[in-house]
Amino acid sequence: MTKRQNRMVLVALLIAGAILAVTLLFQALGNNSNYFYSPTEVAQGKAPIDRSFRLGGMVAVGSFKREDLKSTFDVTDYKNKFSIEYTGILPDLFREGQGIITTGSLVNGRFIATEVLAKHDENYMPPEVADALKQAQE
Structure with missing residues (x-):
């Protein structure tokens, strides 16, 4: 050549x-x-069933229950709420009535979380959660 x-x-x-x-x-x-979905979008069936995604909103007051390391609570966007199950240590800033984002997947109609993120101060809310709450109120 x-x-x-x-x-x-x-x-x-x-x-x-x-x-x-x-x-x-x-x-x-x-x-x-990982795409973000609000509880309303999950209830409408827009979230994937076979893959991991992020679900966020406000922790519903009175919904938090704990047995050893297994925690269950509801996340709401004030239009719909969705049950979440998490096994592990929750962040120190986790509490009812505050915004969170969880990562996990749907299993038999329940969201099984592998990670829970809580806001880091009183004034901050994750942008995805703030947008989802605004859309749910419209």
């Missing part, structure tokens, strides 16, 4: 490698993304 043909093969291989890398990157990002 001539020098020109060698360069063309090299350029073609580099382009094919770049396309493969970009394709794998987008596939990995798409599979690992």
Whole structure:
């Protein structure tokens, strides 16, 4: 092969490698993304059943129950509420009447959380929770 043909093969291989890398990157990002849903969207069936997603809202007052490390509570957007089950240590700032975001998946109509995040001060609310509460009140 001539020098020109060698360069063309090299350029073609580099382009094919770049396309493969970009394709794998987008596939990995798409599979690992966690989308946020409000309790109303989950009740409407918009949330995926077979994958992990984030569910957030306000912890319903009077709904929190704990047995050892297993906690159950309801999250509401003031339009609908959804039961959450979590096994583990809850954040220190977790309490009824405050905004939280949980990560987990739906199992037999219950949300099984693998992570619970609570707001970090009295004035802050996660943007996703604030938007969901505004939409539910409209």
